[in-house]
Amino acid sequence: MNVGRAKDATQEDVKALSALPQASPDLMITSFFLNLLSLALPVALLQVYDRIVPNSSMQTLALLVIGVLTALALEALLRIGRSYATGWEGARFEHRMGNASFACLLGADLMAVQRKGSGVLLEEMSALKSVKEYYGGQAATSLLDLPFVFIYLGVTWFLGGPIVLVPLGMLVIFALVAVRSGIRLRKAIEDHQTSNDRKLNFIIEVLSNIHATKAMAMESLMMRRFERLQESCATASFAVAERNAISIAQGAFFSQLTMVLVSTYGALLVMDNRLTIGQLAACTLLSGRSLQPLQRVAGLWTRFQTIHIGRERLRRILSLPVDAAETLPPLPELRGHVVLEQAHFTYGGEDQEVVRGIDLEIRPGECIGIVGANGSGKTTLLSLINGTLRPTRGRVTLDGLDLRAYQPSSYKEQIGTLPQDGQLFKGSILENITMFDPDRRERALQVADDLGLTDVVAALPMGFETMVGDGAYDTLPTGLRQRLAIARALLHEPRVILFDEANSSVDSVGDTYLRAALERLKGRCTMVVVSQRPSLLRMTDRVYQLSMGTLVERVEGAEAPAGGPAGFGARRAQPLRRLI
Structure with missing residues (x-):
C-alpha cells in the first residue's frame, strides 16, 4: 500500500x-x-x-x-x-x-x-x-x-x-x-x-x-x-x-x-x-x-x-495523524533558497520553546555553519528545515514554498540530511546505500567512491554484499557505519544538504574524504553545516551561534562563548535581525 x-x-x-x-x-x-x-x-x-x-x-x-x-x-x-x-x-x-x-x-x-x-x-x-x-x-x-x-x-x-x-x-x-x-x-x-x-x-x-x-x-x-x-x-x-x-x-x-x-x-x-x-x-x-x-x-x-x-x-x-495526504501536490525541483520567518517550536507536552523566533535566509548555493552547546536545539532547527518537524509558530519555506502544502516524499528526496548517528537496515551494504532500489546501483557506487568507501568496503570478505543490521550490525566500525549513512543521504544529489555533526564518529581519513566531498558540492547546493570542527566551519560563508533557542551571527576573530569553536566570536549579542 x-x-x-x-x-x-x-x-x-x-x-x-x-x-x-x-x-x-x-x-x-x-x-x-x-x-x-x-x-x-x-x-x-x-x-x-x-x-x-x-x-x-x-x-x-x-x-x-x-x-x-x-x-x-x-x-x-x-x-x-x-x-x-x-x-x-x-x-x-x-x-x-x-x-x-x-x-x-x-x-x-x-x-x-x-x-x-x-x-x-x-x-x-x-x-x-x-x-x-x-x-x-x-x-x-x-x-x-x-x-x-x-x-x-x-x-x-x-x-x-x-x-x-x-x-x-x-x-x-x-x-x-x-x-x-x-x-x-x-x-x-x-x-x-x-x-x-x-x-x-x-x-x-x-x-x-x-x-x-x-x-x-x-x-x-x-x-x-x-x-x-x-x-x-x-x-x-x-x-x-x-x-x-x-x-x-x-x-x-x-x-x-x-x-x-x-x-x-x-x-x-x-x-x-x-x-x-x-x-x-x-x-x-x-x-x-x-x-x-x-x-x-x-x-x-x-x-x-x-x-x-x-x-x-x-x-x-x-487513527494516527497522517503526515500528509496523497491529494497534496509534489514539490517542484528546488533551487535551495531556505527562509525561516519568526520560527518557533515547542515539543508536545513541554512549555519551554526549543526554537524562539528565528529569522534566517540562506540563498541558493550558500553554505552556513551553526555551532552551539549540546541540547541547544541544533537538530531541532535542521528538522524544521527538512520538514520533519512543523513550526508551532512562524514559517519555514524553500524557494518561497511552504512545505506543509506538499507531499513529504517529494521534498525529502531533495533535502539530504546527514545525521549524527546514522542507522543501517538489515541487508547488504550496497542495499543500504541504494535504499533497496537496484536501479540506483551505479549512482551508489559513485557516491561511495567519492567518500573513500570503495577501498574500505573492498577489504571486507563480501565487499558491498556484506550483510549489516541485526547481529552483523556491530561487526562494522562506528565510523564506517556513519560514512555509509552519509553516502545514502547524498544518493539523490539533494539541492539542500543538512549536516548534523555527521563526522563526530568518523576517523581522520574518513573526515578528509567527507570534507572534500562537501567542498565539491559547495556552490552547487545549499548547505547548513552543524559542527564544532574549525576545518569544516572554514568552508562556510557565515557561522551562527545557536543559544537558548535564538540564532546569533558570529564573526571570525572575536572571543567565542561556551559551546562555540575558537576563532569565532559574536558580532552582536542579540538575536539575528530579519534578513527578508
Missing part, C-alpha cells in the same frame, strides 16, 4: 473494524446445511429405539446406517470447507489490515509516533492476530449457528414436550453467567496488556542501550527493574488464565448438567409412559446440541474481551 494513501485507506479500515463481522453467502449456506445434517443422529436414535429394535427390522437398520453415515460424511466435508473459507477470510483480513496499519505507521506524524513509544506500537501491531479471528469468519459462523438453537429446541419440544423446559432454562442461566464472566475477563486482560506494554518498552530501551548498560555495569540494576515488571506481568497473566479457566469450566459444567437433568426428567416421563426410550435418547442428544452453539457464542464473548481491546489498539494505529 502506498504510504500516501494511508489517510483515505485507513478511514475505510477503521469503519470495517467498527462493523460486525460479515458472513458471505457461501458461509451462510454451508452453516444451514451443517446444522440440518446434525439432526440426522437424533432422528436415527429415535428410529432405532422406537421402531427398528421392537420390530427387529434388519433391512431398515441397514438403510438407516447408510443414511446416517452419508449424513456424517457430508457434515465432515462441509465443516472442512467452512474451515477453509474462514481461514481464507482471516488471511485476507490480516493481509489488508496489516498493510493498512503499517502504511499508516510509516505515514504518521513523527511526533505522534515518538509519543507512543516502540513497545506500545509493537503491541498495537500484534493486536491484529487476536482481531483476525473475529473478523476472519469464525465469529460469523458462531453467530450463524446461534439461530439453530431454536430449531433444536423446537424439535425437542415436538418429541419430548415439557422436557424442553430443562435445556431452555439452562440456556438462560448459562448466558447470564457467561456475560458476567466476560466483563470480569476484560478487566483482567486490560491489566495484563498494560503490564506487558511496560515490560516491552523496558526491554527495547535496554537493548537499544546495551553497550552503555554493560560499560557502566548496570546489569544488576536493570535486572531488578525487569524482575519487578515481570512479576507484575506474570500476576496479570495469571489473572487472565484464571478467568479463562473459569469460563471454560462453566461451559463444561452447564453442558454436563443439562444432559444429566434432561436424562433424569426424561426417565421420569418414560416411567410415567409419557415418553418413549427413543424420544428420550433423541431429546438428550438434542439438548446437548442446543447448548453447543450458545457455548461457542459464549466462548466468542469471552474471547471478544481480548478482541475488543485488540480492536481498540489496532484502531489507534489506524
Whole structure:
C-alpha cells in the first residue's frame, strides 16, 4: 500500500473494524446445511429405539446406517470447507489490515509516533492476530449457528414436550453467567496488556542501550527493574488464565448438567409412559446440541474481551495523524533558497520553546555553519528545515514554498540530511546505500567512491554484499557505519544538504574524504553545516551561534562563548535581525 494513501485507506479500515463481522453467502449456506445434517443422529436414535429394535427390522437398520453415515460424511466435508473459507477470510483480513496499519505507521506524524513509544506500537501491531479471528469468519459462523438453537429446541419440544423446559432454562442461566464472566475477563486482560506494554518498552530501551548498560555495569540494576515488571506481568497473566479457566469450566459444567437433568426428567416421563426410550435418547442428544452453539457464542464473548481491546489498539494505529495526504501536490525541483520567518517550536507536552523566533535566509548555493552547546536545539532547527518537524509558530519555506502544502516524499528526496548517528537496515551494504532500489546501483557506487568507501568496503570478505543490521550490525566500525549513512543521504544529489555533526564518529581519513566531498558540492547546493570542527566551519560563508533557542551571527576573530569553536566570536549579542 502506498504510504500516501494511508489517510483515505485507513478511514475505510477503521469503519470495517467498527462493523460486525460479515458472513458471505457461501458461509451462510454451508452453516444451514451443517446444522440440518446434525439432526440426522437424533432422528436415527429415535428410529432405532422406537421402531427398528421392537420390530427387529434388519433391512431398515441397514438403510438407516447408510443414511446416517452419508449424513456424517457430508457434515465432515462441509465443516472442512467452512474451515477453509474462514481461514481464507482471516488471511485476507490480516493481509489488508496489516498493510493498512503499517502504511499508516510509516505515514504518521513523527511526533505522534515518538509519543507512543516502540513497545506500545509493537503491541498495537500484534493486536491484529487476536482481531483476525473475529473478523476472519469464525465469529460469523458462531453467530450463524446461534439461530439453530431454536430449531433444536423446537424439535425437542415436538418429541419430548415439557422436557424442553430443562435445556431452555439452562440456556438462560448459562448466558447470564457467561456475560458476567466476560466483563470480569476484560478487566483482567486490560491489566495484563498494560503490564506487558511496560515490560516491552523496558526491554527495547535496554537493548537499544546495551553497550552503555554493560560499560557502566548496570546489569544488576536493570535486572531488578525487569524482575519487578515481570512479576507484575506474570500476576496479570495469571489473572487472565484464571478467568479463562473459569469460563471454560462453566461451559463444561452447564453442558454436563443439562444432559444429566434432561436424562433424569426424561426417565421420569418414560416411567410415567409419557415418553418413549427413543424420544428420550433423541431429546438428550438434542439438548446437548442446543447448548453447543450458545457455548461457542459464549466462548466468542469471552474471547471478544481480548478482541475488543485488540480492536481498540489496532484502531489507534489506524487513527494516527497522517503526515500528509496523497491529494497534496509534489514539490517542484528546488533551487535551495531556505527562509525561516519568526520560527518557533515547542515539543508536545513541554512549555519551554526549543526554537524562539528565528529569522534566517540562506540563498541558493550558500553554505552556513551553526555551532552551539549540546541540547541547544541544533537538530531541532535542521528538522524544521527538512520538514520533519512543523513550526508551532512562524514559517519555514524553500524557494518561497511552504512545505506543509506538499507531499513529504517529494521534498525529502531533495533535502539530504546527514545525521549524527546514522542507522543501517538489515541487508547488504550496497542495499543500504541504494535504499533497496537496484536501479540506483551505479549512482551508489559513485557516491561511495567519492567518500573513500570503495577501498574500505573492498577489504571486507563480501565487499558491498556484506550483510549489516541485526547481529552483523556491530561487526562494522562506528565510523564506517556513519560514512555509509552519509553516502545514502547524498544518493539523490539533494539541492539542500543538512549536516548534523555527521563526522563526530568518523576517523581522520574518513573526515578528509567527507570534507572534500562537501567542498565539491559547495556552490552547487545549499548547505547548513552543524559542527564544532574549525576545518569544516572554514568552508562556510557565515557561522551562527545557536543559544537558548535564538540564532546569533558570529564573526571570525572575536572571543567565542561556551559551546562555540575558537576563532569565532559574536558580532552582536542579540538575536539575528530579519534578513527578508
